[in-house]
Amino acid sequence: MMQSTIRLTVNGRIHEVGAAPDTALLYVLRNDLELNGPKYGCGLGECGACAVLIDGVAARSCVIPIEGCVGRDIVTLEGLGSRDRPDPVQQAFIAEQAAQCGYCLNGMIISTKALLNRTPDPSEAEVTEALRYHLCRCGAHIEIMRAAMRAAGHVTEAAD
Known part of the structure; x- marks a missing residue:
């Protein structure tokens, strides 16, 4: 074309x-x-x-x-936030150290943000559904779920 x-x-x-x-x-x-x-x-x-x-x-x-x-x-x-002022979803992923290689994080963060745009107080099942078709080969799923739940306001303390 x-x-x-x-x-x-x-x-x-x-x-x-x-x-x-x-x-x-x-x-x-x-x-x-x-x-x-x-x-x-x-x-x-x-x-x-x-x-x-x-x-x-x-x-x-x-x-x-x-x-x-x-x-x-x-x-x-890059449009969600900056290094100095990350978006709350980005901050939640940082707080929970929800990364290993980090390759999947773009999609995980973007989909979490989209979920919170349409459902400000999602259940764990809704978070699971929103992230269900994102692949993470490192196995950081627990941290990613915790970060998404933190972004939704359901987690207030960082994981040990």
Whole structure:
């Protein structure tokens, strides 16, 4: 497909990128905008490493063409908070040390944020369902669940 100029709103800023309309959003985010929160995992929308928020809803950026993102609000991990002022979800993952290799964390944090956007006080079952299709090969599931529950306000003390 021919390259054209596509206008995207990412992390509150408008960007014009030259790419074919069917280019996966993930490639534009990482290669053109240098946003490395979303990761390339499977390229099939199965693992969740590439998740971003589109209009507040978690979406797999590796399978979404950029032409479908025009006029929509895209937020990546970098757009949630900063090193000095992390988003409450990011802070919860830090507090619970919910990472080993960290590759899956982008998707876990983004999906937790999306869940809290639509359900501010989720149950453990709702958190489990929201994270169910994210793959973590390191086995940090207990810490990730605890971090998500902390972000929801259900955990106040850090794990030992």
